[in-house]
Amino acid sequence: MNKILLAGLVFTGLAVAGPAAAQQCGNDSSGFNSWVEDFKRAAPSNGVSASVVQRAFANVSYNRETIRADRGQRSFKLSFDEFLKKRGATTIIARGKKMKSANAALFDRLERRYGVPAGPIIAIWGMETGFGGFMGNQHTLSAVATLAYDCRRSAYFTEQLYAALQLVARGDLSTSARGAAHGEIGQTQFLPLNVIRYGADGDGDGHVDMVGSRADALASTANFLKGHGWSTGAGYQPGEPNFGAIQGWNAASVYQRAIAYMGAQIDGR
Numbered sequence: 001m002n003k004i005l006l007a008g009l010v011f012t013g014l015a016v017a018g019p020a021a022a023q024q025c026g027n028d029s030s031g032f033n034s035w036v037e038d039f040k041r042a043a044p045s046n047g048v049s050a051s052v053v054q055r056a057f058a059n060v061s062y063n064r065e066t067i068r069a070d071r072g073q074r075s076f077k078l079s080f081d082e083f084l085k086k087r088g089a090t091t092i093i094a095r096g097k098k099m100k101s102a103n104a105a106l107f108d109r110l111e112r113r114y115g116v117p118a119g120p121i122i123a124i125w126g127m128e129t130g131f132g133g134f135m136g137n138q139h140t141l142s143a144v145a146t147l148a149y150d151c152r153r154s155a156y157f158t159e160q161l162y163a164a165l166q167l168v169a170r171g172d173l174s175t176s177a178r179g180a181a182h183g184e185i186g187q188t189q190f191l192p193l194n195v196i197r198y199g200a201d202g203d204g205d206g207h208v209d210m211v212g213s214r215a216d217a218l219a220s221t222a223n224f225l226k227g228h229g230w231s232t233g234a235g236y237q238p239g240e241p242n243f244g245a246i247q248g249w250n251a252a253s254v255y256q257r258a259i260a261y262m263g264a265q266i267d268g269r
Contacts, residue, residue, distance in 0.1 A: 035149045059139065061139075062142070066181045114230070137178050202218060203215040
């Protein structure tokens, strides 16, 4: 759900630079353990306490399921109609309408705060995890570390790894957490850096719990769209002002169109 960023950006007090940004990447598991040890030595100089690093990496291993998923995202090459069918659009729309009704007060509150109507938020929720029904079974820190080591997008996922460590440090990510194959977290599948940037405390408990709190996950999703330029009251179909915010969610055009289409059906537009 994220566009590629450059390593070396400064975010929330952590600057990914120097040795940590220049670890030797690899294309198989052979160099992973050495890379981890180098990363662990370099991380404290980039603002992460040694104790957090040791705790976070205690059970990290090279994740082959993550690599297989990263190399095999074929559904984004389907036609729009094929994609809707594969994703179960009819079911998502039907359930989405019920979710909108059952959580009307929450969605009204989110629209007042962020300007985003229920439809696209619910469409994202349904497509990403079946409304929280399946959030993934891969060890999150292993997935992110594997992709930080892997040469294909090492710089991008090095930033994600530092963000994940910050979430561990502040108590918003368990070191045993499991999620999607690329390290996405919670009911709407945020990568760690987006939890840092857009995570919202929707239930008022002082934490951002993307897994256990429906309100947090949906508020964060609305905040993400607002942060990507959502304009209150404007349309969100292709060619309309808010479609650009939807494009920020996922780089695949078929996915963007599916959010807009299902969102409109749920909103009754």
